[in-house]
Amino acid sequence: MIAEAGLAALWLAGALAALQLAMAVIGIARGRDDVAAAVRPVAIVQGVLAALAMALLINLFLNSDMSVKLVVENSHSAKPWLYKFAGAWGNHEGSMLLWVTILGLAGGAVAIFERSLPERTLVATLGAQATIALGFYAFLLFSSNPFARLTPAAPDGLGLNPLLQDPGLAFHPPTLYTGYVGLSVAFSFAVGALVTRDVGPGFAKAMRPWVLIAWIFLTLGITAGSYWAYYELGWGGWWFWDPVENASLMPWLAATALLHSVTVLATRDGLRAWTIMLAVVAFSMSMIGTFLVRSGILTSVHAFAVDPERGAFILALLAIYIGGALALFAARIGTVRAGTTFDPVSREGGLVANNLLLSVILGIVLIGTLYPIVAASFGVQLSVGPPFFNKAAGPIALALVAVMAVGPLLRWRRDEARAVVGRVALPIAATVVAAVALLFVWPGVLPWAGLSLAAGLAVASVAPLWKRNLRRTPMFTYGMVLAHLGIAVSLAGMASDSAFTRETLVAVRAGEAARVGPYSVTLDGISPVIGENWSALEAQLTATRGDDSTRLHPQLRFFANPPTSTNESAILTALDGQLYTVLGQPDGQGRWQLRLWWKPFVTLIWFGGVLIALGGALSLVGRLRRERRSAVRAAWA
Amino acid sequence: MKRFALWAPLAIFALLFAVVASGLFRPADKVVRSAMVGKPLPDFALPAMVPGKPGLTSASFKGGQPRLLNVFASWCVPCIAEAPHLMRLKTMGIPIDAIAIRDTTPAIAGFLRRNGDPYARIGSDTASRVQLALGSSGVPETFVVDGRGIVVKQIIGDIREDNIGEIVQAVREAR
Structure with a gap:
């Protein structure tokens, strides 16, 4: 019953999105204010229904309903409840449902809270939001139904990827998605403003809080994701320039640029076309990111579903939304009056420099991420890694830091x-x-x-x-x-x-010690440990620094469902850095591999x-x- | 000119779209290609692994006859799975040599007793030096080497039933 109720909620939400779009079009094109007045409530109900569908899916996971295909494929009854809960979005269908839920809720929030935008522009905005939602509801219902039943029901599930069995899964995807999808509001604002030709300081002031909210969540999501990868993967790195990491960085770069240009528009009525463009680009980057992750076109730890049909579906949606918005931009922006102009040496000048540099970095990341696909069409297999990104984006990022230090110290208009x-x-x-x-x-x-530059920026930022x-x-x-x-x-x-x-890889017997940075790490012994749905070999390490000594317990964890092993690093955080320890394989002669890092101020x-x-x-x-x-x-x- | 420039973002997006769409519909090429094929084996001389069986040098691959070089270990589970297939290749008259990676004499002797011994020579590579020089990233891996010491084929992972045909053919072509 619950699965059917969820599916019904999803269909209803989709139907309401269609209604919302139709009413917005009639309201604006025919000037029917009575129809337009109903757009707000419909948007709210649509968001509530999407959230209901998500809640029901979570309920199915919590109850381990093994008659639902998605639960069978991604969960297991012996899993701790937190991972059943978060497991609802640790898979393709569930994460797409979370995506549209946030989209629906964002539209609902705009309908409830947005009071400063002219009513016509708001209706157009909600119409654009409904258009986006409609495509993604169709995607869920026709090619990624999370509520599909399995007959006969399975005795138990196949389990969740152990790398995802971490509290990080409960926090990282919802935060990141709120950021990603929250940018849809900026996109819809831009489309709405293009439709009604109403681009000015008032519009910018109305849009700014929504961009800020999305940007805050995006920042938190990326930060959390980076820390999660750092301690969970056991590689000691915090950013790998993996395609999916890039997919989250690109919207952040665009949103950061947007956040600054919208300020110019709000305060000085400048950069009108550019701000609209950025609002379109920011959410486009979110959708491109979703596509890259969901289509399996790039090889990555995050790419779950390798399914060209789904990829084609999302790609078609991208073509319609991004292509449509860019075409609207090209056709309409010429009719928007140019804003005011300013001196190169001014706050606006600094913000333009900020925008240009952010855009260049965005371009570099985009090219680096897509280059393997381009190369593959010429028959060359390659991957683009950290050396390219660090060399190409690093210097520009440092230039950006310099601009960031000076910019806020400049006066508006001219200095x-x-x-x-x-x-x-x-x-x-x-x-x-x-x-x-x-x-x-x-x-x-x-x-x-x-x-x-960090030292200079620290001083400049409080200036x-x-x-x-x-x-x-x-x-x-x-x-x-x-x-x-x-x-x-x-x-x-x-x-x-x-x-x-400082990094060392050593093979030590019990009682032996290894040095890394200021620490001496002794292997006291190895013992087996049993967890809720895993067993592990756990090393007892004593890390000594001066007179202080701390116990650390890195694990080599084995999961039964599905059969996999993971490295659970143990991390000692000091004021001046972290000691990062990973237990490796035994060599069969009583020695164990230990990988140790000393990471100052990481x-x-x-x-x-x-x-x-x-x-x-x-x-x-x-x-x-x-x-x-x-x-x-x-x-x- | 200005009006024209406004369409540039759409044009760039169309280009991007074309690239990605073409990438999506081209069948993914997930095969790892060997960098060793067509290259001579690196020079090496490994000591014997088990008593009564000689060690392995790169010179022994230059005797005019194609041979298989199997990289394996007693601690490797897929190596057990591929053992029967290696035995079959041996009975077909294909000489097989091996490099045992990070292993001990008693462990290898036990492995051969349990799973059969298709090998003419076994060299001991305790530190994976030769394995790395061969461009082999794990065990098991199998190289088909022609009579002049040139690698003509590399199979990454265990030999399966359906690999046997291609191996026999590669050996035949290398003669």
């Missing part, structure tokens, strides 16, 4: 070059001091530049607070300060990790990521409060 030099003197001094100091421990060119009344400084300024500081912190972590990491990478998201959150709250206050003032006036 005096001489005055600017005075304002950036201290950050430059910090960069030079760090650069000279680092010459003594030469970490390599990119890490050297990274650490020096907007100098000589200001801190209590009267708006909250979104604090948000920007915190986010930029987060970039500096994260950059310092990345550079420090790539420059100063934690800063994710700490910085959280700061960036927190900065975004402060900025969001600040903007919303100011808008509410000005709305109240307008009501009194």
